[in-house]
Amino acid sequence: MSTEDGFDFAALVAGGGDRPRTASEFVQRALRTAILEGRIPPGTPLRQEALAAAFDVSRMPVREALRQLEAQALLEFTPHKGAVVAELSAQDQADTYLIRRALEPVALARSIPHLTRDDLDRAEDLIADMDRESDHGRLGELNRRFHLSLYAHAGSPKLLRLVERQLTEHDRYLRFHLAMMGRDRMSQDDHLAMVAAAAARDIEAATVVLQRHIDVAAEDSARFFDR
Amino acid sequence: MSTEDGFDFAALVAGGGDRPRTASEFVQRALRTAILEGRIPPGTPLRQEALAAAFDVSRMPVREALRQLEAQALLEFTPHKGAVVAELSAQDQADTYLIRRALEPVALARSIPHLTRDDLDRAEDLIADMDRESDHGRLGELNRRFHLSLYAHAGSPKLLRLVERQLTEHDRYLRFHLAMMGRDRMSQDDHLAMVAAAAARDIEAATVVLQRHIDVAAEDSARFFDR
DNA sequence: CATCTGTTGATTGGATCCAATGTTAAGTCT
DNA sequence: AGACTTAACATTGGATCCAATCAACAGATG
Numbered sequence: 001m002s003t004e005d006g007f008d009f010a011a012l013v014a015g016g017g018d019r020p021r022t023a024s025e026f027v028q029r030a031l032r033t034a035i036l037e038g039r040i041p042p043g044t045p046l047r048q049e050a051l052a053a054a055f056d057v058s059r060m061p062v063r064e065a066l067r068q069l070e071a072q073a074l075l076e077f078t079p080h081k082g083a084v085v086a087e088l089s090a091q092d093q094a095d096t097y098l099i100r101r102a103l104e105p106v107a108l109a110r111s112i113p114h115l116t117r118d119d120l121d122r123a124e125d126l127i128a129d130m131d132r133e134s135d136h137g138r139l140g141e142l143n144r145r146f147h148l149s150l151y152a153h154a155g156s157p158k159l160l161r162l163v164e165r166q167l168t169e170h171d172r173y174l175r176f177h178l179a180m181m182g183r184d185r186m187s188q189d190d191h192l193a194m195v196a197a198a199a200a201r202d203i204e205a206a207t208v209v210l211q212r213h214i215d216v217a218a219e220d221s222a223r224f225f226d227r
Numbered sequence: 228m229s230t231e232d233g234f235d236f237a238a239l240v241a242g243g244g245d246r247p248r249t250a251s252e253f254v255q256r257a258l259r260t261a262i263l264e265g266r267i268p269p270g271t272p273l274r275q276e277a278l279a280a281a282f283d284v285s286r287m288p289v290r291e292a293l294r295q296l297e298a299q300a301l302l303e304f305t306p307h308k309g310a311v312v313a314e315l316s317a318q319d320q321a322d323t324y325l326i327r328r329a330l331e332p333v334a335l336a337r338s339i340p341h342l343t344r345d346d347l348d349r350a351e352d353l354i355a356d357m358d359r360e361s362d363h364g365r366l367g368e369l370n371r372r373f374h375l376s377l378y379a380h381a382g383s384p385k386l387l388r389l390v391e392r393q394l395t396e397h398d399r400y401l402r403f404h405l406a407m408m409g410r411d412r413m414s415q416d417d418h419l420a421m422v423a424a425a426a427a428r429d430i431e432a433a434t435v436v437l438q439r440h441i442d443v444a445a446e447d448s449a450r451f452f453d454r
Numbered sequence: 455c456a457t458c459t460g461t462t463g464a465t466t467g468g469a470t471c472c473a474a475t476g477t478t479a480a481g482t483c484t
Numbered sequence: 485a486g487a488c489t490t491a492a493c494a495t496t497g498g499a500t501c502c503a504a505t506c507a508a509c510a511g512a513t514g
Contacts (some may be wrong), residue, residue: 022497023305025293047465059498063467064294067251070297072485079248080466096386102329156324162389179413249467277497285469290497307475384498 009118021076023057028065030055030146035085036168037137038175046083072165090225093173097218100166104214106208107163110195112198112206114153123149123195127188136178140171146191147214150198249282255292257282261299262312263395264364264404273302273310293409299392306410317452321402324445327393331441332434334378334390339425339433341380354415363405367398373418377425404448417443 020026031051034040046066070077075085086140126146133139144167151160192215197206247253258278261267273293279286297304302312353373360366371394378387417440422431 024497025306049464053393059479060500062500063291067291067294068298071295079252081507082466091383092385095383098333098383098386099330099389102333103326106329108324156322156325159325160321160325216507251467276494287468287470292465292505308477309496 022053022061023167024061024064027055027057027061031065031069032072032074035069036171037140038172040085042085042087044085045191046085047174048082060179066068073169075139083203088172088176091221093221093225094168094218096173097214099220100163101172101211101214101218103159103163103166104147104151105210107154107159108198108210110153110154110156111205112201112203114155115150115198119149119152120199121197123198124192127191127195130191131188141179144168144171150194154223173221177224180224190226199200249288250282251288251291252286254278254282254284255295258292258296259299259301260298263398264367265399266364267312269312269314273312275309286312292358307433309364315399315403317449320448320452321445323393323397323400324441324448325370327390327397328425328441328445330386330390330393331374331378333435334381334383334386335421335425335437336430336434337381337383339379339428339430341382342377346376346379347426350425351419354418357418358415363402366405367401369397370401371395377421400448404451407451 020029029073030123031040040046048059048062048066055062066075066077066083068073068085073086075083077083123146130139130142130146133142144164147167148160148164150216151163155161157164160184185191190209194213197203197209247256253322256266258273267273275286275289275293278289282289288364293302296302297310300313302310304310350373353369357366357369357373363409371391375387375391375395378390380388404407417436420436421433421440422428424436
């Protein structure tokens, strides 16, 4: 059954968390996390019929889910050809870092004055979790949650949603990156330094570290796409 | 016929530009521009049946269009209640400016070295067009195109898409803003200064003007939401 | 032999029908 | 009279069916 059509969609059906109220949302979430975690490789064509069968729904909720994911740039739609999981490209990856570098320091700077001791503790916990975690998919999520925890009090929901989105897209590349680099201790030093600077309410130091953190990650990752 | 259900959807049917290949896309574009240009007020409930009748299609392409617009944050979906045009809020507006201020200078700086004489001429043409234009809806589009024309050569498609999105969302507020302020000569001075700086390849000067331009617009607009 | 064309199969787009849910309003009971 | 229950309606969510489009392949023609 795993040689269906290049990918075993049935494996996606075990949706975690709270069961969504609508089938459309159910499909949307399952596909979304599957794509983000790299479980459906870029370029995979998404046949509506196959997905409908895998999720045991009709084609309609599948179509709605695909439309939503298209608007999130996770897949590409061609009028009468269907949907394909969006490709990863060096250009796209570079752009993601460019955007993160512009947005995240702003979020961090605005958030630092309002961070509580609890927030900082949780951030440190996440760093510890990352040290323990070995699965690449979950590591990306922990990294995302760590960054977001420091930006949480920026008081700009729209900015945060945007940053979150960039971080999730970054996940797709990070996963790819880690898979080739083996386990990395990454920039945990940077992470710790950021928390320390935040605790000291030193906005300047924290943003400098963050920018360098992103720049280094950008350079590292760029190498994997030089081909 | 204009007292249908609070809004005359039939007036949207005259879609400009190239006719889309699919009904879904047709509906999506029409609704999108209508919302952006403020022709459908925030908070308006979008009944699928009414839209389908107005566009002379079935409810299905309408549903797909609504899903896409939801993912673009132009309307809000509630499971069994339906879609409502997204509200404008002071917070959201402030966030939009925050994001623009972070992203646009980056795009401009990267684009300036590659701008051609033609690009600059077109930018100046757009400024002239804005002087002549009186309709608020179109003015917003011209303003958007002006900004984008200066960023066009940034070489970062993803960044540009994001900036374009912020500018279109900004349009909704700009329209609201202009409607109360009467005709304004706005920041055409800033626009001219930006083109001049770009022509001189003076990245520093251009980005400074742009940042101030955005800051001033942010402060101006914020007043209208103090209530 | 290459190219063009017509035909068949696969897949998506759209329409209609039915089920599920939410809302409203009437009616009943305290 | 006020609050709760329940029944009708309106609206959305989902399934199935049909039409339109695209891709692949076979055959004809230069």
